Amino acid sequence: MTASTHTFGTSGFVPLDDGRRLHYMERGTGGPVVVFESGMGFSRSTWGLVQPAVAGHVRAVVYDRAGTGRSDPDPRPRTLERIAGDLGALLTALGPGPFILVGHSWGGPIVRVAAAADPDRVRGLVLVDQSDENCDLFFTPATEKRHRVMRFALPPVARLGLYRLLGSKPGRVQPADVVTDHRAEDFTPRAVGTMLAEMAPFPGELRGLRDRPPVLDGFDVSVITGMRSTRLTASTRKAITAAHRRTAYALPNGRLVEASKSGHLVMFTEPELIVGEILRMLG
Incomplete structure (x- = not known):
């Protein structure tokens, strides 16, 4: 662990059993420990308006999934079980818990699977506009076509720098050092390769969640x-919200929270809503 004046605090690495390393950053003290999981293909650098606010109360950790940010790539298929296993290894390295896990988009299924694998160390989950298996739109030919287009178009767009130019704009509301990392790490050909690797098993993994x-x-x-x-x-948006409502109401301790000013990127547009839900669980 090295000293840092970065918004996210200090930086460290967790070694995994196969020799890979996961990079994480942490700030704050006390528990439960709050760990943030980003959306598909993105590094830690989407939590710049949320993690520091939570760190004023407890220990708050952001990290890079394999192949994102400063973490090593994974040569194996990026199945949901594989990704959640990496998160589980990170949690083990961070201590006994308890943990509150916060997942955005594809990070929602990841934290759910990781929590179900070892529920005794989890206090709660905050799912931020998650990829939800109750939404039938994820299984349509139109979605499959969109994924094919992305697999074809994104690599050259990233090589030309256009992906960074267009994709990084929403995240510019974050602190300057987080924005610098976000722009440098999240829109490169490497980052696109990681996103496509996570996207490949996505439909099948969602079907698996729907069935089990x-x-x-x-x-x-x-x-x-x-x-x-x-x-x-x-x-x-109506279909996605309906799926979120169904998910929340099906859980014994589920709670639906409407982000009235936000689309998908709630952590940029209403970060205080996420912070509020975390603090409520810390209550």
């Missing part, structure tokens, strides 16, 4: 859903 939902009965779960849409995205 993780058991989350023992702790609080907050499902935050973005409510804001454009005319072009209104039907999609």
